[in-house]
Amino acid sequence: MLDFTSIVMTIAPELWLALAGLVGVLLGAVFGDRFNSFSFKFGALSLFGAAALAAIHLSGGESFGGLVRTNTFVNFAKVISFVLAGVALFMSESFLKRHETIRYEYALLTIFASLGMGIILSAADLMTLYMGIETLSLSSYVMAAFHRDSARSSEAGLKYFVLGALASGMLLYGASLVYGFSGTTSFAGIAASDMSNGTLFGMVLMIVGMAFKISAAPMHVWTPDVYEGAPTSVVAFFASAPKMASTVMFANVLFVVFGAAYDQWQLIIAIIAGLSMIIGALGALVQTNIKRLLGYSSIANVGYGLVAVAAGQEAGAAALLTFITIYAVTSLGLFAGVLAMRRRGGMVESISELGGLARTKPVLAVMLSVLIFSIAGLPPFGGFFGKYEVLRAGLDAGLMPLAILVVIASVISLGYYLRLIKIMWFDEPTERFENTDAPVMGTVVLSAVVAGIVFMVFISELGTGGWATYAASGLLR
């Protein structure tokens, strides 16, 4: 019964990250500021290593007496999240160096946040889940306030913390109700319980708490503010890796713990999805700050992803994985593009600053255009297949009204995506941006190629019927 290798392998990515974090702390204590620059490579490598460990043991297993259980679904999300976090960390170094805020704590916080992502995905018990969420959240709060001399960054961190603490409280309250009524904190035990009204009440509170973490409406209000205020490299991280991990965690909890109450939560998720799509699309229309705009866009995209969650079943899970993977990759690329918007030593964030980018920096403009068209769900780019999957899952589950809402929100959101395209291609050039740092440019190009082209060409291997279905099949075992 006690297969030691299996137990260790199940939590190997988290063990590895925890170890890497501690080693990092030691190195930081010994070398001080001399560790600053190296810490980013160290962190990125640790994250890639964790991704590899998760990939090796994709089928997952159980350990700590059922506190932790992994399957292909969550391991797939882990691999993607760790890789994205690693890339985000790698490209942050030059940004922080320019702002003279380069400190090894940044890399360590990313590692600990990723550790949190790993734990929430592996959790098979309410306690583990809460621990993971807090590890992720606390690291995130500090990262949002990382530019501690900047009022905006501090404000973002504080806002995120106060609202995040409220949401954690809700989640905890919900978890305690679920525990109280079902008599157990283990996922399997709750799933096997009779789903009394009290349990369902707790479930609703847990949904509220988790919806905050994935910035779904109506718990979304922090998103634009935090995205605007936090350092851009931090936002690039927020919008990719934790977004992917939390969304999959959300689906995992709903499917695994409350699978029997599908009929009860389906409508809640459908409403959250619809609200997120519409609020995200409408909110972004009037933004002039690119980070706020992308913040609203992420709210809308979470909405699309939740349509797949509301569709339920293995097909919905596969669609969610396909969609959110493409979204997270695209999102990282877009924020890398924002990192490239620097002029005379400072960052500019107004979307009008992109004016005439097609002429001043054609390669960057083409890549960003691919990313924007992809995130808008226009064929032939990868984002289209994400949206297609979501629509297919939604229609398969008979959610016609949500499908229509997806259409409406997509058309509205085209309004601001096209505005970005228009500014880059039609407007007269403004002053040229400074030369982009190689890691940042590399991230833009890489994510444009992956999200735009690779996902289009290899969608049959990656999407439904391919990896995504294989991953989602782990949910039901």
Place this chain on the structure above:
Amino acid sequence: MGGFPILTVMTFLPLAGAFLVMLVRSATAGGKGNGGAEAGKTVLLAGVIISAATFAASVAAFATFDRDQAGYQLVEQYAWYGPISFKLGVDGLSLSLVLLTTFLTPICLLASWNSIEKRVTEYVIAFLVLETFMIGVFVSLDLVLFYIFFEAGLIPMFLIVGIWGGKDRVYAAFKFFLYTLIGSLLMLVAMVYMIIAAGSADFEVLEKFTFDPGVQTWLWLAFGASFAVKLPMWPVHTWLPDAHVQAPTAGSVILAGVLLKMGGYGFLRFSLPMFPDASAYFQPAMFALAVIAIVYTSLVAWRQTDMKKLIAYSSVAHMGFVTLGIFSFNETGVQGAIFQMLSHGIIASALFLIVGVVYDRMHTREIASYGGLVNRMPIYASFFMLFTMGNVGLPGTSGFVGELLTMVGGFQAATWAAAGAALGVIFSAVYMLTLYRRTVFGEITNPALAGIKDMNLIEWVCIAPLAALTLLFGFAPNLIFNFTDSSTLRILSMMAGGQ
């Protein structure tokens, strides 16, 4: 040509060419400053050669095509994604539209020789990419593949209107994009529904699959929304005049020549064979919209002061005839509709080129600032006369055949519709002759016109082939009818089989 993937090659040749142009340009643009007019001409020439090669490829496909055989030919199929396959194939209907596309694209690029001066490389790339998507729409035999090409085409067209367009180009580009998008996204929902219901995205499977009549109505409406915007039909036609007026000449040509035809193609390819009951149910409504389009937009065209806008409205009216012909559900009407699409593709394109000729010289499209052009530009006036007559539908031009047949077909289905459409023929004479008289005849009143030159060689090369085709198809319409006959009968038999 056994097994040679001619359709794939033809479809992706322009895209490959666009990549080539991009690579070569980014390699040579290193020495800055020499990207001037000379380099621009070279790039344009490359574009013309690539699109001419594509035309050659489509002619090769035409040569291997067996016109007597119904159903899809030259089929290539590769498994792709779940129920979606990469499946290409043509019948008479789609191959004739492909030929129209590949024929017009080199002309468009050539016509831009003197009118496009800025960002030529991007221009050529946009056009070549657009050509791939346009061909793809007509040769796809898979729902999702069709949709990808159909909607992806919006991106290059958006850029063409928005970058190289006129004063209000941004407004026109947005309107074009959003109008078309809302229609096509509804179509996407319907497509996904069909794929789930039928378990396949293959046209040939879906044509045999019978949808429940109640479901058909909704599917028909979703597809119809997309095609009605694209065609365009009254009352969702308002994006067209804006887009036409603001687009550069070549953009207008492609819009009128090919993009509008996608709407008619869609009705013939999807609505009739796949939703026969719903098509029959909506026949009176479509007739009413067609007649309103013909009469109303003809009257609107009459009152225009901008030459391009006038032709744009006349396009809407002519597309009304296409709707009339398609929804008559008889061989005469459908054949007439296909003919009308091809004929309009030639004549309207030529008219936009004709407007472009004087626009390049005078930089205005106001009818009032012209007059007496015949004194200075006799050859131009002759060509203009030919295409005016073609647009009016004078016997001997291709415009006549299409209008006559759609009306005969319409008459067999609903007398009132044909009677209403006949008014449009009269009105088209009114507005086209008015346009011609006010721009070409009379004395030269605008002193700026005193030095205007007649057509140059490039304009000759662009316009003369279109003139030849207008006359050729006017005198020998059977060239097209023999070609599209079997696919028309096939569509109608599927339509009849469903009812």
